[in-house]
Amino acid sequence: MHVRVHLFARYREAAGREQVDLELPEGDDTVEAAWSAVVARHPELAPYRPFTLFAVGHDYVEADHRLKPGDELLLFPPVSGGL
Amino acid sequence: MHVRVHLFARYREAAGREQVDLELPEGDDTVEAAWSAVVARHPELAPYRPFTLFAVGHDYVEADHRLKPGDELLLFPPVSGGL
Amino acid sequence: MNDIFAVVGHPLSPDAIAAQVDEPGAGGVVIFSGVVRNETGGRPVKFLEYEAHAPMAEAKLREIGAAIRARWPGVRRVAMLHRIGRLEIGESSVLIAVSSAHRGEAFEACRYAIDTLKRTVPVWKKEHFEDGEVWVGLQGG
Amino acid sequence: MNDIFAVVGHPLSPDAIAAQVDEPGAGGVVIFSGVVRNETGGRPVKFLEYEAHAPMAEAKLREIGAAIRARWPGVRRVAMLHRIGRLEIGESSVLIAVSSAHRGEAFEACRYAIDTLKRTVPVWKKEHFEDGEVWVGLQGG
Numbered sequence: 001m002h003v004r005v006h007l008f009a010r011y012r013e014a015a016g017r018e019q020v021d022l023e024l025p026e027g028d029d030t031v032e033a034a035w036s037a038v039v040a041r042h043p044e045l046a047p048y049r050p051f052t053l054f055a056v057g058h059d060y061v062e063a064d065h066r067l068k069p070g071d072e073l074l075l076f077p078p079v080s081g082g083l
Numbered sequence: 084m085h086v087r088v089h090l091f092a093r094y095r096e097a098a099g100r101e102q103v104d105l106e107l108p109e110g111d112d113t114v115e116a117a118w119s120a121v122v123a124r125h126p127e128l129a130p131y132r133p134f135t136l137f138a139v140g141h142d143y144v145e146a147d148h149r150l151k152p153g154d155e156l157l158l159f160p161p162v163s164g165g166l
Numbered sequence: 167m168n169d170i171f172a173v174v175g176h177p178l179s180p181d182a183i184a185a186q187v188d189e190p191g192a193g194g195v196v197i198f199s200g201v202v203r204n205e206t207g208g209r210p211v212k213f214l215e216y217e218a219h220a221p222m223a224e225a226k227l228r229e230i231g232a233a234i235r236a237r238w239p240g241v242r243r244v245a246m247l248h249r250i251g252r253l254e255i256g257e258s259s260v261l262i263a264v265s266s267a268h269r270g271e272a273f274e275a276c277r278y279a280i281d282t283l284k285r286t287v288p289v290w291k292k293e294h295f296e297d298g299e300v301w302v303g304l305q306g307g
Numbered sequence: 308m309n310d311i312f313a314v315v316g317h318p319l320s321p322d323a324i325a326a327q328v329d330e331p332g333a334g335g336v337v338i339f340s341g342v343v344r345n346e347t348g349g350r351p352v353k354f355l356e357y358e359a360h361a362p363m364a365e366a367k368l369r370e371i372g373a374a375i376r377a378r379w380p381g382v383r384r385v386a387m388l389h390r391i392g393r394l395e396i397g398e399s400s401v402l403i404a405v406s407s408a409h410r411g412e413a414f415e416a417c418r419y420a421i422d423t424l425k426r427t428v429p430v431w432k433k434e435h436f437e438d439g440e441v442w443v444g445l446q447g448g
Contacts, residue, residue, distance in 0.1 A: 006360075008429070009442055057363075060427075074360060076360070076429050078444035079426070081359070081400070081425060081431070081432065082400070083193050083401060083425075091219055092217050093304070138222060161303035162284070162285070162288055162290065163289065163303035164260065164284060164289025164290070166200025166260060166284075166335055180325045181322040184321045184340060184399075190344065190396060191345065191346070192342060194340070194341055194342065195339070196338070196339055198336070198410065200335055200410075201335065203333070204331035255331060256329055258325075269339065269341075270418075273414060273417075277414045280335075
């Protein structure tokens with residue numbers, strides 16, 4: 001199942017890229033699975049797992065959220081807008 | 084005892100003047116006495132007594148406050164600044 | 167300190183008052199603007215007139231500033247301006263700005279400032295209607 | 308409605324946002340401005356950079372606006388702007404304005420707006436120092 005992952009702010013800089021295209025195996029379609037697949041390619045992101053916000057579309061999702069084919073998963077560092 | 088009384092906003096308009104000069108008898112030197120003396124000359128102000136704020140200098144005072152010779156007493160309608 | 171407390175005869179500008187409380191250590195600024203409404207109790211208002219006893223009004227504004235300093239130590243700067251004279255619909259009659267290190271203090275202090283101003287500062291408002299005028303603050307007055 | 312929720316690349320102006328929430332029935336406007344501080348934890352800051360995921364950021368700002376409408380029915384207009392890109396010390400990164408018939412609602416809604424924005428809107432801040440740069444939001448990160 002194809003999923004495109006977008007990296008923001010420090011994650012983009014740490015990985016040196018803005019997006020990662022994944023093929024997730026059938027039955028292993030959670031956000032957590034996608035995170036693991038990203039970290040397999042970019043181990044420098046591993047330490048950030050406890051701080052990471054996940055989103056699909058305009059909504060935050062939990063790590064156990066199940067992705068659908070063609071979903072775009074957004075990986076956010078802790079937000080720090082406002083001031 | 085000489086006291087100058089200043090009228091503001093609706094009081095000034097009701098009385099048709101900005102100030103009233105009073106001679107208060109000895110021993111009758113409270114703000115209340117000054118108010119009564121003003122009302123004796125300008126009875127149109129009488130109904131406003133319950134709503135009136137009294138001030139001397141930059142401070143609000145109570146009706147039983149005792150005036151000193153040369154004091155200027157300020158008679159304020161309810162304040163309505165701000166918005 | 168550089169705090170500002172004044173009764174003025176010119177239009178009030180949020181940009182200008184924000185600049186007046188700007189301070190390198192302040193992270194948040196809260197501004198309150200009181201705006202002339204187009205009606206009162208359903209009756210259309212043409213324009214307003216504000217009158218102040220300016221020396222005492224400015225003294226009372228300074229007292230409010232001092233109380234804010236005592237109660238919210240994180241406040242950096244305070245500016246309070248009240249406009250007098252004729253004001254048109256939509257114009258700002260009062261403008262208060264508070265800057266602070268942490269935004270909670272700026273919100274609380276700014277609200278305290280306008281609430282206290284309305285109770286203590288000698289300013290009077292006259293509403294002008296199509297068919298007359300009324301001093302505000304005394305029903306049926 | 309005419310509410311405004313946007314991520315923008317240009318300087319923010321309190322005058323402009325006050326005008327955007329101006330409304331004949333509104334008697335009070337509360338504005339919050341988040342200002343770039345000159346230091347963080349005692350370390351001098353040269354300038355800041357803000358990045359946003361703009362489509363979702365604007366969606367989250369709209370959600371905040373909808374929540375305000377539901378909770379404070381006296382609110383007349385809401386405007387929320389977040390600036391991105393490079394910001395100098397003293398510039399405003401976020402500007403929120405709420406107008407309402409009664410000022411209490413404007414104060415509460417404006418504070419709710421900035422508090423919620425800081426938790427939910429995907430924006431990230433990078434602090435630039437004399438000798439390096441740091442993304443904010445993760446200690447030691």
